[in-house]
Amino acid sequence: xxxxxxxxxxxxxxxxxxxxxxKLVSPGVAGIPDRLILLPGGCVVFIEVKAPxxxxxxxxxxxxxxxxxxxFRIFTIDSPEAIQEVFSQ
Numbered sequence: 866x867x868x869x870x871x872x873x874x875x876x877x878x879x880x881x882x883x884x885x886x887x888k889l890v891s892p893g894v895a896g897i898p899d900r901l902i903l904l905p906g907g908c909v910v911f912i913e914v915k916a917p918x919x920x921x922x923x924x925x926x927x928x929x930x931x932x933x934x935x936x937f938r939i940f941t942i943d944s945p946e947a948i949q950e951v952f953s954q
Contacts, residue, residue, distance in 0.1 A: 868916040871942060872899065875914060878948050879904070896924035898932070898939060902951065910951055911939040919943060 879886040884904040889911075891897040902910040911932055913925060921929065921941060932939045940950055 866917055866944070868914055868919075871916070871945060871948075872914045874945050875900065875912065875942055875948050875951075879951075882952065884908075896922070896928040898925075898928070904951075909937060911937055912951065913939075913941045915941055915943040917943050 876886040879902055882904060884902060887901040887903065889897050889899060889901050898911040898913040900912040900914065902912055904910065913921065913929070915921070929939050940947070942948055942950070
């Protein structure tokens, strides 16, 4: 399955839940996650979308640790089934 297909499914699931799946673009800061997810109730989640079996690049892993250390939820989604993780916590 292609990464863009998983990303489209993620966006649809977030919109269906009443949230906003914002695409992140951060000039000058590499390794930022693909999506900033805003869910009802003030929930903020960062998501990196990968094709099945693909791993984070070292800089992406570093950014994930930085974001998590600040107290934000962050996920790597690489399958349609993994999308539900966003809603489970």
